[in-house]
Amino acid sequence: MDLARGSLLALVYRATGMAFWVALGIITARALSLSDLGVYVSTVVVIQSVGAVVASFASASGYFVTRRHRPPGEVASNALLLALLMGGGVFVLGLMGWVVYQGEYRSLLLLSGLALLPIVGRHALGGVFLGTNRLWQYNFSIHGPAYAAVVLLLVWVVALDHRTTEGALAAWIGGQYVSFAVLLLMGRSWWAWFAHHQPDWRLIGGFVSFGAVTGLAGFVSFFNYRVDQLLVAGLDGSTGAGIYSRAVAAAEALWLFSTSIAVASYSSIGSLTRQEAAALTSRSVRHTLFIVSSGAVVLFLLAPFLLSLMFGPRYEAAATSLRILCVGTALFAPQTLLANYFTVQMGRPWISLSIAAVSCLINIGVSMILIPRVGYVGGAWATTISYVAVAAMAVVIFLRTSDARFSDLWRIRRDDIATYGRLAGRLWSQNPLRRQATGPGSAP
Numbered sequence: 001m002d003l004a005r006g007s008l009l010a011l012v013y014r015a016t017g018m019a020f021w022v023a024l025g026i027i028t029a030r031a032l033s034l035s036d037l038g039v040y041v042s043t044v045v046v047i048q049s050v051g052a053v054v055a056s057f058a059s060a061s062g063y064f065v066t067r068r069h070r071p072p073g074e075v076a077s078n079a080l081l082l083a084l085l086m087g088g089g090v091f092v093l094g095l096m097g098w099v100v101y102q103g104e105y106r107s108l109l110l111l112s113g114l115a116l117l118p119i120v121g122r123h124a125l126g127g128v129f130l131g132t133n134r135l136w137q138y139n140f141s142i143h144g145p146a147y148a149a150v151v152l153l154l155v156w157v158v159a160l161d162h163r164t165t166e167g168a169l170a171a172w173i174g175g176q177y178v179s180f181a182v183l184l185l186m187g188r189s190w191w192a193w194f195a196h197h198q199p200d201w202r203l204i205g206g207f208v209s210f211g212a213v214t215g216l217a218g219f220v221s222f223f224n225y226r227v228d229q230l231l232v233a234g235l236d237g238s239t240g241a242g243i244y245s246r247a248v249a250a251a252e253a254l255w256l257f258s259t260s261i262a263v264a265s266y267s268s269i270g271s272l273t274r275q276e277a278a279a280l281t282s283r284s285v286r287h288t289l290f291i292v293s294s295g296a297v298v299l300f301l302l303a304p305f306l307l308s309l310m311f312g313p314r315y316e317a318a319a320t321s322l323r324i325l326c327v328g329t330a331l332f333a334p335q336t337l338l339a340n341y342f343t344v345q346m347g348r349p350w351i352s353l354s355i356a357a358v359s360c361l362i363n364i365g366v367s368m369i370l371i372p373r374v375g376y377v378g379g380a381w382a383t384t385i386s387y388v389a390v391a392a393m394a395v396v397i398f399l400r401t402s403d404a405r406f407s408d409l410w411r412i413r414r415d416d417i418a419t420y421g422r423l424a425g426r427l428w429s430q431n432p433l434r435r436q437a438t439g440p441g442s443a444p
Contacts, residue, residue, distance in 0.1 A: 013136060014260045017143025018253060020150050022310070024172075025249045027153045029242075029311040031163050038238030039105070039165045041245040044172065045226040047112050050090070051119040052222040060210045061124055065131030066271060066344065070203070072128050073190040078203045079124035087117025107166050115173045118145075118180035125183045128190075137186050144182060149175025216353055221339075224360040224386065225252075228367055228379035235371040236379075244376035246311045247318035250303075251325035254295050258288040258333040262340055269340045277345040278402035285334040285409045296330035321380035328384030331391045334409070338394045341402075351397060359390035 028037060061079040064070045094113015101109055126141030152171035156162050162170075184191075229248060233241035261284045269277045299306065303326075304319040335355075342351040363386040370378025399406060 013139035014143070014256055017139060017146060018256050020143060020146035022249070022253070023150050024146050024153065025246065026310055027150065027158065028168050029246060029315065031153070031157050032165070032168060032242075034242035034314070035238040036163075036165045036168075036242075037245065038233055038241030040168050042230060042233045042238070042241060043105075043108050043112065043165070043169060045229050047115045048119075049219060049223045049226060051116055051123075052219045060127065060207045062127035062131035063210060063344065064203070064206065065128055067347070068206075072132050073193040074197070074200065074203070075131075076125060076128040076187055076190040077193040077197075078200050079127065079207060080121065081199055082204050082207055083120040083124040084117070087120045090116035105165075108169065111166065111169050111173055115176060118173075118176035121180045122176070122183060125187050128187070137183070140179070140186070141183055144179030145172075145175040147175070148178035151175075152178075210349075220353060220356040220360050224356055224363055227360060227363050228383045231364070231367040231371055231382075232376045232379045235367075236375050240376040243315060243318050244321055244379055246307060246315045247321035247325055247380065250299065250307065250310070250318075250322050251329045254292050254299065254326070254329045255333055255336075257291045257295070258336055261288055262336040265337070265340065269344050272345070274345065275403060277341060278398075278404050279408075281337055281341045281398070281402075282404045282408040284337045286412060288334045288337060289330075289410055290412055292330050292333040296326040300326045318376075321377050324377070324380040324384050328387035332387035335391060335394055338398050341398065346401065355390050355394050355397070358393065359386045362386035362389055 028040060032040060061075045064075050065072055091113045094109055094111075094116075097113070098106060098110035122141045122144070126138050129135075129138035129141060149172050152174045153168065156171045156174075157167050162168075229241060229245060232244045236244075265280055265284055268280060272280060300323050303322045304316045307315045307318055307322065339352040339355075343349045363382050366382035366385050367379055370381050372378075374381075395406070395409060398404065398409075
């Protein structure tokens with residue numbers, strides 16, 4: 001499968017998933033008060049930040065399938081075992097916190113402890129699906145929770161009127177468990193490995209040692225994406241955090257295309273030669289910047305209208321933040337592609353970790369200065385400044401570790417445009433409606 005076709009397939013899967021994530025955001029924005037939404041979003045950020053560390057130990061499974069060429073069943077089984085151990089440990093910690101803490105949000109500790117097990121399990125299986133280029137299953141590991149959570153939110157929060165932070169969080173966690181159960185069924189052929197083998201603790205140790213760096217990188221990267229949200233909640237209050245969260249959600253929709261290309265090219269980046277991987281990465285960055293920048297312009301112009309249409313009139317105040325974030329998210333979009341090259345091709349996840357750490361520090365520093373002065377808009381400025389700075393850093397490192405030129409990353413080639421035409425032609429020729437219309441004797 002070539003990059004364009006694979007990217008389109010991944011884009012379709014991700015667009016479907018993003019539609020449900022958007023629906024999830026719309027339901028919570030309209031069902032909860034601004035203050036409850038701020039607490040809900042902040043709690044989810046904390047859960048996902050911790051999950052990014054724990055899950056990366058398990059999601060290192062993709063590396064062992066693509067680069068170490070270990071059997072998928074062996075890798076999946078041992079990764080699942082590791083996920084169960086880590087998820088169970090986090091649940092015990094959450095239970096202990098629930099017993100000891102007697103504050104207002106005591107129940108959130110117990111719910112947070114419950115959330116980690118399915119998150120880790122999903123990443124463990126998702127890494128194997130991605131390493132074997134099973135894109136539909138991999139995308140379900142990412143977006144499956146949204147499918148289930150939308151249904152649970154509509155029933156539990158809206159229909160049964162549990163319009164609280166705890167009610168929304170319970171529905172979100174329920175979606176995690178439902179999707180994890182479905183993934184276990186998708187990988188059911190792998191579990192026969194347990195019947196004939198003992199746990200491979202050396203392989204599990206390999207997950208941990210490789211994931212120690214990727215896990216920290218994953219945490220720092222995710223925390224960098226969300227630290228502004230937490231700082232807005234702490235410095236500007238839960239109401240400001242609720243408004244700002246919708247600007248962040250809308251801006252990050254721009255990453256739909258870049259993430260799709262990253263998913264489609266993941267296994268190729270790991271298996272190609274260094275020169276071929278650099279060329280593929282460069283081409284992917286060009287396509288990403290072209291598409292994402294176009295989308296950013298549209299989102300910038302229509303920001304107030306789209307926020308009001310999706311989340312309600314009370315969120316129009318987030319328009320300025322959204323416009324600022326459009327700049328940063330567009331320039332930061334190729335980062336996932338470059339991170340694949342550093343981690344999967346070069347085997348140096350510490351590069352991505354270092355870049356994410358610098359971005360996070362810039363984000364925190366600027367946020368601490370601006371948010372107390374200009375409110376949640378300062379969070380948008382801090383995020384955009386950090387994104388622009390580390391995007392430049394990642395490009396410099398990539399150019400120095402490959403034979404690519406700077407123009408390879410942004411100058412659109414004639415063949416790039418022709419690629420879209422060829423892809424459209426292939427899709428049109430395979431369109432069953434066209435074949436039916438032209439008749440059986442027509443050329444395909």
